[in-house]
Amino acid sequence: MKLVIVAVGQRMPDWAQVAWDDYVKRFPHELKVEIKTVKTEPRSSKTLETLYAAERARIEAAIPRGSRIVVLDERGESLTTVSLATRLKSWQLEGDDVALVIGGPDGLDPTFRSAAHERIRLSDLTLPHAMARVVLIEQLYRAWSVNAGHPYHRE
Numbered sequence: 001m002k003l004v005i006v007a008v009g010q011r012m013p014d015w016a017q018v019a020w021d022d023y024v025k026r027f028p029h030e031l032k033v034e035i036k037t038v039k040t041e042p043r044s045s046k047t048l049e050t051l052y053a054a055e056r057a058r059i060e061a062a063i064p065r066g067s068r069i070v071v072l073d074e075r076g077e078s079l080t081t082v083s084l085a086t087r088l089k090s091w092q093l094e095g096d097d098v099a100l101v102i103g104g105p106d107g108l109d110p111t112f113r114s115a116a117h118e119r120i121r122l123s124d125l126t127l128p129h130a131m132a133r134v135v136l137i138e139q140l141y142r143a144w145s146v147n148a149g150h151p152y153h154r155e
Contacts, residue, residue: 002032002097003140006062008040008055008104009129016130023137031092031144033137036062040104052109059101059112067099069116071108072132076119082155084120084139085146100140102132 012020024033038058041051063069068091079087091098101108101116113119122135145152 001030001092001095002034002064004062004064004067004097004099005033005035005102005133005136006038006059006099007035007102007129007133008038008059009102010037010040012130012133016134019134020137023134023141026141027144028148033140035133038062043105048106051104051106052112055104056109056112059108063099063101064097067097068094068118069099069101070118070120071101071103071113071116072122072136073103073108073113073119074121074126076121078124079120081139081142082146085143087118088140088143089147100136102129102136105129 011017020035027033038055038061041054043051103113107113122132122139127135142152144150
């Protein structure tokens with residue numbers, strides 16, 4: 001199984017890239033994690049619908065065929081670490097790749113968002129995109145560690 005994080009946005013700051021790289025290398029070989037960054041549509045005098053459509057096309061092109069689509073959304077389901085671990089185990093048992101999608105500055109196209117298999121949120125707080133990526137990868141690693149009985153997570 002592969003976890004593919006599809007994120008709208010530009011290059012991450014160095015601190016976020018270092019954190020990302022650190023967590024990715026911790027995952028076992030049977031749970032591969034990769035990031036696919038898609039270009040943010042320039043905001044110059046375009047309608048929101050035009051922005052959404054352009055970014056949606058890029059997002060859909062980055063998602064591996066047959067993947068379970070999980071969008072990160074401020075209105076999504078709030079999960080605890082243990083419930084994310086349960087969700088991760090379920091995804092692994094299903095065997096399909098999972099694409100976790102982080103939208104751009106204006107979020108995700110509402111139609112794409114509602115068509116996703118799942119909608120989850122990382123926090124009730126608004127997070128900068130780089131921070132959202134780091135929090136997401138850390139929580140996925142933590143969920144894996146719960147399932148593996150690894151002592152990383154203490155509850």
